[in-house]
Amino acid sequence: MTGTVTVGPLCLCRQVKDSSVKRGYFQKSLVLVSRLPFVRLFQALLSLVAPEYFDKLAPCLEAVCSEVDQWPAPVPGQTLNLPVMGVVLQVHIPSSADKPESGPPKQCSHKNLLPAPVVLTSVHELDLFRCFRPVLAHVQLLWELMLLGEPLLVLAPSPAVSSEMVLALTSCLQPLKFCCDYRPYFTIHDSEFKEFTTRTQAPPSVVLGVTNPFFIKTLQHWPHVLRIGEPKMPGDLPKQVKLKKPSRLKTLDTKPGLYTAYTTYLHRDKALLRRLLKGLQKKRPSDMQTAVLRRHLLELTQSFIIPLEHYMASLMPLQKSITPWKTPPQIHPFCQDDFLRSLEHSGPQLTCLIKGDWLGLYRRFFKSPHFDGWYRQRHKEMAQKLEALHLEAICEANIEIWMKDKSEVEVVDLVLKLRERLVRAQGHQLPVKEATLKRARLYIETVIGSLPKDLQVLLCPP
Structure with a gap:
């Protein structure tokens, strides 16, 4: 969810050989526009609807819309049984009480449900390990690019891979809200095409997912381009994309790789890659691999954010300074230099073993849309708390x-x-x-x- 609501399409394409067509085949696509919190649910819905849609077209969508319209409203913490096209989708709606590092919640009994339901362990979380399989060696670098709001082009072999990679990238900052623009499936027909491809100004802070190799030539001036190859078999670890210099990004048939001149501020956590590789060798289920990867990213983000939260809390006026009949005191301004000095005693080193130039990363972060979004939200919450305390002081007088x-x-x-x-x-x-x-x-x-x-x-x- 793009200060702003971001939406992105989930696509399913079908190609049929047709010698009468110049391209040699006839292609149909079904695109659903889904808000990120329910992306897994929409993926399941898309896989059920698409085969019928290609044969029956509008009547199929009308029937599905009628069924979806009868679904109960989502309530946090509840498990719902959602019938559609002769299948029951059983989903758990997450709540604030759910812990990010915990496993999927237990599902309801299937005894009285015919046919047996298709169980979705999550309505919103992607299979992060499957999405990041070709870039596991560079997950931390990609995390830094997302944290700093750097423009990134993702060129994938299909709309599905493009959409999932972009959504995986934008979700790797949890619990920090992603405050930049992102387009899981961007085409030359989009209204912002000219804006994103112009060379007269720096690329905007946006993550673009594309499938047309034409973008390689058009967006050569972008600082970071990730090209992903065809997906491999589930049991194999695909060849990890290599880091390459942007200057090598010249032809439409450019090989898979991460084309960037970016140098990371933090040292790579090699233990994470070893643990994931060991999981592959032992044939550990993908959802367990995803849990390992998501926990690592969660802890990394929390280690980065906690010092900011602590410093921000220190800017709140003391409660004893709030008096009933006077204007409440102002929140103290955020001083970047004071914050950086505080890191010596309360920095990320207290909760994270990863070494590196944390100060340099914070300085760069201060210039990103994510710092602005985080600060505005925290300042708003603190101002509301201050107003609530003032109201309480009045009511106690x-x-x-x-x-x-x-x-x-x-x-x-x-x-x-x-x-x-x-x-x-x-x-x-x-x-x-x-x-x-x-x-x-x-x-x-x-x-x-x-x-x-x-x-x-x-x-x-x-």
Whole structure:
């Protein structure tokens, strides 16, 4: 999910030989536009719908839409049975209580379900290991590129591989929100084609997934290009793409590789690759391999973000400085130099064994869209918390004593401000307890009751 909502297509193509066509075959495609949180569900739906769609076209989609329209609303923490085209998809809707490093939740009993359901262990998480198989040796480099919001072109052999690789890349920063643009399947027909291919300005912070080799020639000026070869058999580890200089990216038949001049700030964790290779040798299931890889990326991101969270928390004014009848104090500004100095005692080295130039990585991160997105969100949350604490301070004070020497204008102003905060709090924009909300409503009634009748009529809702 692209400050902004990002959507991307999931595609399934069918080619049929046809000598009457210049290209030698006739091709049909079915594209579903899916929001990232439900990508696995849409993949399963696509695999069921596509074969029927190619034969029956619109009537097939109408029937499927009618069935999907009857599905219950997704509720976090629940497991749903979703019938479609004679099949039952059983899915668990994740909740905030689910731990990222834990295994998939247990599914419901199948006893009363005919036919037996197709169980999806996740509605949103891709098979990360399968997606990253050809680039396992460079996962940490790709993680840095994503963290820094670097423009990246992914050239894949099919729309499915393109979409999955782009979505895997954008999900590897969890729990940090991905704040850049991304297009899982981009074509020359997209409206931004001219914008992305122009050489008069630097490439934007976007991850593009494409299948047309024409982009190799058109986007030679991009700093990072990942070309993926044809998928290999599930039991084999495909040949790892090699790091190559961008200057070698000249022809349409460019070989698979990661074409970049980027030098990583952090040293590669060789133990991760050895562990994954050992898992392949022991024929460890792909979902277990994915769990290992996802946990590694999660811990790496958390080690990077925790010092930022700790420093940001120190910018919050002390609760004792919040008084009822004065404007609440401001959040202290984020000083990059102060933060970098704090890393000596509270940096990533406390939670991560990976060595490298962490300070250089943070300095580069400060210029990325992800720092701006993270900071804006945290500052907004802290401002809401500060406003909630101020409302609590007001509700704990003696309102009648405050009103004794106040003019009607000041009293009316208090009523309006309390109402505004009450509306925001009730809309879940402020983290306020229910007891505080009740006290605020009582305060409003008390204050209005102290005013002349004409003002009471104006302030009381009809």
